[in-house]
Amino acid sequence: MPTKKRPITKSGRPRKRKGVKIEPTGLGPKDLFLSERPPEVAELARQVEDDGGAVLATYREPLGGHALLFAALPIDKVERTAFQRDISDAHVRKLTLAMDKTRRYLDPIIAVRQDGKYLSPNGGHRLTALQELGAKAVLALVVPERKVAYQILALNIEKAHNLREKALEVVRMYRDLAGVGEVKESELALELEEPAFATLGFAYEKRGRLSGGAYHPILRRVDAFLDEPLSRAMAERERRADVLLAFDDAVSEAVAKLKEKGFDSPYLKAFVVARVNPLRFMKGETPPFDELLAQMTKRAQGMDPGKVKSEDVARSGGAAEAEA
Template identity: 50%
Template sequence: MPRARKTDSTAKRKRAPRKAAAASRGIAPEDCRLAAGSAEIAAVRRRIEEEGGAVLGAYRDPLGGNPLVLASLPIDKVEPTPFQRDLSEAHHKKLAGVIDRTGIFLDPVIAITGPDGGFWTPNGRHRLAAMQRLGARAITALVVPKREIAWQILALNTEKAHNLRERSLEVIRIYRGLLDEDGARPEKSFAFYLEEAALVTLGLCYEKKGNFAGGAYAPILRRLESLTDEPLRKAMVAHEKRAEMVFALEERVGEVVSKLRARGLVSPYLRTFVVARINPLRWIKGGPPTLEEVLKTMRERAAKFNTDRIKQEDLATAGGVPDDEG
């Protein structure tokens, strides 16, 4: 049976940096000054003016010294990146009400230049929608010349996502955006943005079925999948193949779960119980087989699963993610 590569560090949670000595990093306040006519921001300045916006000022960020431009942009020239989480109707309406009552917009959105004109905001979707709801003509934005900042911001948003489903959907949206941006680069070079390979495969599953029971399969994918040195476009094909295999397995597992319920067995962890019973990794010593081989074996075992031998007391020790949670 072929053996899988050892998983890399992308599956590990990012550790918070150690606390640095006070005032030991960055640049001094006077060094943050940057003339609006500086050559470093000339291209961004031209783009802003060509789109009908106005440059209000420029400065260097105090930590990395990166040039940033404060601008007022025509609101119809700004749109959210197409690969971030969906707009919350309740949140943006509430935000619009607050801005309307105060009569002042204080929190500029972050913006980058769009690939086909205009601007993208990777973290200002609700503020933008709130201002659009209020009929605003312009919106204040902090325009970042480095386009890759969009992926970094979205990666941070992924870590804040509430559950596996949200995180997976954000990662697959980022992945599709990266494909459009530079699909020839190695997948592993985007590890910071993608976090772990399992989220890409699960994202494809959630796109196909919103209530997919991803939590039951996530531990297996995390153990056996890793980001590769293959170009993004080629790596995406592999993720799509694995997602189809996971779906084929889920069909068989779903049939077993239905049979157990028909027999009157009750547990919020029925699916997790079945997946654990057919998972061969529990008995394998040494290096595990490939993910494809494991999924194939699990599907075969699910097809032969004898539900008549399962008793209610067998489910007492079942745990993990409830069947109704992704």
Template identity: 50%
Template sequence: MVKRAPAKRRPRKAKAGTRGLAPAESILEQLDGPAAEAAAVVEKSGGRLIAAYKEPFGGHPVLLAILPIEAVEPTPFQRDLSDTHHKRLADVISKTGRYLDPVIAVIAPTQGFWTPNGRHRLAALRRLGAKSITALIVVDREVAWQILALNTEKAHNLKERALEVIRIYRGLVEEDASRPESGFAYYLEESALVTLGVCYERAPRFGGGAYHSILRRLEEFSDEPLRAALKVHEKRAAMVLELEEKVAAVVSKLKERGLVSPYLRSFVVARINPLRWIKGEAPSFEEVFKTMRERATKFNVEKIKPTDLAGAAGPPDDA
């Protein structure tokens, strides 16, 4: 039986002015350890160190550097490049004649630097032919895995979030697959996103929004090693996609009968979802999806009327 990790707790609001460093305490007098190593990589890559300081919340060393643009690459697990977004960003930078938003960078595994949050800014500057890019270098490379948590203010849609999570997950497995999954709950946000990420990898047009709430109720991070936990997510993703094939067939039949709604998939999934009537502890993932597959197979589209869809809600079918 899979052991579940303890529930994630949000920190309480702290009293003002009780945490972190004062401005004078943020001065980094001398570089040593990982900070010195990062400074050496800056020089080796042809960059220039501009300043160093302790970031005022946690006191961790940060380097401000100008790096050759060819020395920086996006991490392989962040969301895909938006052609429209990076071109629009390039236009703005070109019109203002200034670039004032440094990317976060960490030392890459092989050479140069990774930016876990600057794919679009990097692409925009490359589009403009820039020679260099300003970067805040975080000496702890593990921050690359934490970027989802650091970027919570950015409006990722479900597909972007899920793909980013599964890419982070696979990167963690490559580094050390023996670590417990629960140790990375903070980075990965939701266990359900890992399973949905696998679904989107296998079926890019998958409508995950209809299944998200179900997976959130059924899945939690476990204390199993990452390697073993990933196999569980992959097995569950296969079950979700198997169900989606049956749901898609029902949706197609409903459309043939002239029933049109942007929420058809969500409507069908809601109709076959046994969790609607279950309070308290839910059945196992396998039991729930077995029931849903059986109900989807037996779904009688002849009984569905336009009035039944009037109150349908949830994520649209392309979400």
């Protein structure tokens, strides 16, 4: 199937996507190479060398013109960021087997320096595979600005996150950032991506097997970024997670009642959520988070299995409950 192409402007460039504001630097390939280290990375380069690493190149990336280091780092000084998603053993196994077969490591990780260590926000699987294979060094793009470590969800090029992984990574990042300063949650829209991820992340911490996929579309419509410092916003996110879990309890009870009546379908939870969700009938402004969840919880608690028909459940088929 041919790839759909973007409309072309008079200049011959693809038309910008909605919300994109950047104007590229216009730097060509030869402009990206830096024969001398600019001030913004000179000290970082010295630290890399003092740490036992080697700066292989200094260059500018082509969009914003930011100076970066391409470096070989001692692998024992590189760690995953605390908020990064959990390591998938199956994914590491695939990587180690591929590296073993090809005898090559080709994809540099991203790293930021902190307290004599190098934190990688996106290279956990590659780093683990290299460690298992006994490598002494890892190639990295070393970024001077630590904030990039928190923007990696938006820039992620690794194995796609499922909802649970993304939400848990957001909440780990949330806790880490809350200890840094008084930045407001609303100022971190890029890093956190969606307010729903924060609420779901705190909920997943309390209930690891939560069927978050059933609730994510609802949260996306009623959850919003909080105009509060993270240290205070965290308590509200914890509270919203509890509200969501109370709704999940009510949904689970309704599912159990349906099963007692003889209904047997992998989509019972999706059916219950759809049945009690008033948003599908609403136009315009949606109700606040608490009002909607309270209404849906009450509906789920009062659901009468005797009024449910088998064809109603059959029509709800297709919404995934499990998250790989």
